[in-house]
Amino acid sequence: EIADALAALLSPGEKPLAGRRAVVTAGPTHxxxxxxxxxxxxxxxxxxxxxxxxxxxxGADVTLVAGPVSLADPPGxxxxxxxxxxxxxxxxxxxxxxxxxxxxxxxxxWRVESDTPQKIKKREGEAVPSLTLAENPDILKTIxxxxxxxxxxxxxxxxxxxxxxxxxxxxxxxGADLIVANDxxxxxxxxxxxxxxxxxxxxxxxxxxxxxxKAEIAARLAxxxxxxxxxxxx
Amino acid sequence: EIADALAALLSPGEKPLAGRRAVVTAGPTHxxxxxxxxxxxxxxxxxxxxxxxxxxxxGADVTLVAGPVSLADPPGxxxxxxxxxxxxxxxxxxxxxxxxxxxxxxxxxWRVESDTPQKIKKREGEAVPSLTLAENPDILKTIxxxxxxxxxxxxxxxxxxxxxxxxxxxxxxxGADLIVANDxxxxxxxxxxxxxxxxxxxxxxxxxxxxxxKAEIAARLAxxxxxxxxxxxx
Numbered sequence: 001e002i003a004d005a006l007a008a009l010l011s012p013g014e015k016p017l018a019g020r021r022a023v024v025t026a027g028p029t030h031x032x033x034x035x036x037x038x039x040x041x042x043x044x045x046x047x048x049x050x051x052x053x054x055x056x057x058x059g060a061d062v063t064l065v066a067g068p069v070s071l072a073d074p075p076g077x078x079x080x081x082x083x084x085x086x087x088x089x090x091x092x093x094x095x096x097x098x099x100x101x102x103x104x105x106x107x108x109x110w111r112v113e114s115d116t117p118q119k120i121k122k123r124e125g126e127a128v129p130s131l132t133l134a135e136n137p138d139i140l141k142t143i144x145x146x147x148x149x150x151x152x153x154x155x156x157x158x159x160x161x162x163x164x165x166x167x168x169x170x171x172x173x174x175g176a177d178l179i180v181a182n183d184x185x186x187x188x189x190x191x192x193x194x195x196x197x198x199x200x201x202x203x204x205x206x207x208x209x210x211x212x213x214k215a216e217i218a219a220r221l222a223x224x225x226x227x228x229x230x231x232x233x234x
Numbered sequence: 235e236i237a238d239a240l241a242a243l244l245s246p247g248e249k250p251l252a253g254r255r256a257v258v259t260a261g262p263t264h265x266x267x268x269x270x271x272x273x274x275x276x277x278x279x280x281x282x283x284x285x286x287x288x289x290x291x292x293g294a295d296v297t298l299v300a301g302p303v304s305l306a307d308p309p310g311x312x313x314x315x316x317x318x319x320x321x322x323x324x325x326x327x328x329x330x331x332x333x334x335x336x337x338x339x340x341x342x343x344w345r346v347e348s349d350t351p352q353k354i355k356k357r358e359g360e361a362v363p364s365l366t367l368a369e370n371p372d373i374l375k376t377i378x379x380x381x382x383x384x385x386x387x388x389x390x391x392x393x394x395x396x397x398x399x400x401x402x403x404x405x406x407x408x409g410a411d412l413i414v415a416n417d418x419x420x421x422x423x424x425x426x427x428x429x430x431x432x433x434x435x436x437x438x439x440x441x442x443x444x445x446x447x448k449a450e451i452a453a454r455l456a457x458x459x460x461x462x463x464x465x466x467x468x
Contacts, residue, residue: 033273035394036340036418042270070304106270109356119394119418122343122369131365135356160269160353184270184353 002053005219015059016226022060023095023150024052025105025139027067029085033112033131034120041106042184045069047156047196048104050218052077055100058222063095067105085111085136092139100225101150103140104180106158111136144175152228154178154221167201177228178202180221200224236287239453249293250460256294257329257384258286259339259373261301263319267346267365268354275340276418279303281390281430282338284452286311289334292456297329301339319345319370326373334459335384337374338414340392345370378409386462388412388455401435411462412436414455434458 026048028041045066052064053074064079065088073079080091085107092101110133140155155176157167160183167181181199196214200207200221209217260282262275279300286298287308298313299322307313314325319341326335344367374389389410391401394417401415415433430448434441434455443451 030274036276036392037273037342038276039267039271039273040264042272108271119392121400130367133364158270158353166355 001213001215002050002057002218005054005213005216016230017055017100017222018059020060020100020229021095021098022052022055022062022100022102023065023092023098024048024055024062024102025065025067025088025092025107026052027069027071028106029067029088029108029136030083031085031108031111031136032083034118036119039108039110039112039131040068041108043067043069043106043158045071045105046194047214047217048102049074050214051102051104051221052079054215054218054222055102055225057219058226060100063091063098065091065095065105067107085139089137089139089142092143096143097148097150099151099229101143101153102221102225103143103153103155105139106156107139108136110134138174140176141174144177152177152225154180154225157181158184160184164199164201164206167199168206171201171203178224235447235449236284236291236452239288239447239450250464251289251334251456252293254294254334254463255329255332256286256289256296256334256336257299257326257332258282258289258296258336259299259301259322259326259341260286261303261305262340263301263322263342263370264317265319265342265345265370266317268352270353273342273344273346273365274302275342277301277303277340277392279305279339280428281416281448281451282336283308284448285336285338285455286313288449288452288456289336289459291453292460294334297325297332299325299329299339301341319373323371323373323376326377330377331382331384333385333463335377335387336455336459337377337387337389339373340390341373342370344368372408374410375408378411386411386459388414388459391415392418394418398433398435398440401433402440405435405437412458 027045028043030038030040032038056062056076062077064077082088113132113134144153153176159166163183167179171179179201197211261279262277264272264274266272290296290310296311298311316322347366347368378387387410393400397417401413405413413435431445
């Protein structure tokens with residue numbers, strides 16, 4: 001499906017990203033509470049997997065860093081499986097230097113500081129435990145403001161309200177070149193499905209795409225990225 | 235594989251559970267924190283799905299109440315999909331009256347009391363949020379001590395230490411007829427895999443089975459249940 005979507009956009013055999021390296025994150029992270037419990041974000045990983053495959057389809061050498069998902073590793077991509085946000089950051093760093101970083105994963109903002117090695121037992125009559133949270137590393141910001149910085153850094157923003165305003169604030173705060181915003185409210189319904197509606201927010205403004213399949217978004221986004229690398233905007 | 239495991243134990247066409255009704259729970263529950271985050275238990279659902287299929291293979295009319303899993307609905311079983319513990323309990327209650335209840339799901343002990351309709355935003359410089367937890371309904375105990383009570387109620391216990399002692403305490407506390415205990419410590423390693431090592435704990439004592447596939451455990455357990463229903467122990 002991604003091959004079809006790319007074929008519709010490019011002449012056959014066109015490989016504008018040949019010789020380029022890319023790293024893509026996808027899926028949720030799972031932050032352990034104890035050996036049997038964890039905190040997670042909802043994310044099927046489909047959009048990130050499709051983007052990794054689309055970049056590879058344009059000739060890029062792609063490392064996909066995937067949180068826990070139920071998807072097969074995409075063909076032609078080197079996939080690294082991780083669970084926690086800290087592991088995801090380490091795997092992204094290990095893939096550097098790259099030309100392109102597309103951070104699609106729904107990384108947990110917080111981990112449980114008090115992760116215990118034994119299962120927390122429920123005891124009748126006792127108060128329920130409370131979880132002390134600690135802030136996770138901000139993978140997008142770390143990569144966009146660190147060295148060696150990829151030439152092009154894109155992040156995703158899943159929002160339930162004020163989608164574009166939040167994405168614009170995120171663009172500045174993270175130091176990214178592009179934020180792809182999706183509305184994950186019940187009405188937007190990107191989460192878990194095969195279709196998505198996105199808004200591309202960058203220094204030049206906002207471009208809203210009509211609803212399309214995640215494969216088609218991936219193919220178009222890979223094309224946008226290839227053009228930006230050829231002719232960077234000021 | 236389950237059909238094979240059953241065939242090895244029984245004469246062809248033997249349906250000792252024909253005319254019996256059963257409800258089985260399987261998988262984790264997901265307890266929402268906000269629209270994009272949740273607390274979950276690790277559980278593939280494989281053992282519960284195999285038990286539902288094995289009971290159906292012995293002729294029972296089986297309702298499987300499944301939390302979020304990546305498994306196909308088992309053939310010959312009526313499967314109801316739920317997310318939260320409260321939804322799981324409601325679906326189990328809706329399946330009553332039954333002769334057999336096998337509660338295999340890894341139900342979250344706690345839900346987040348402060349589940350918010352909008353995504354909780356991370357704000358730099360602000361303290362991390364804390365989660366107020368509330369105790370979830372105890373599905374096994376509710377069914378084992380409620381009316382109409384199934385003739386045979388079995389529960390599963392996933393433990394990382396003192397496996398049999400915890401299972402024996404659970405048997406009494408929940409009012410169940412049988413607890414199937416599995417060691418989910420890193421060394422035990424039942425979680426997510428296709429094999430399992432279990433201990434059957436009931437009023438008569440403890441029976442430890444050698445490591446075998448989850449399908450074989452399901453077939454043997456279905457046979458144990460069929461025998462108990464024919465000749466209840468005192």
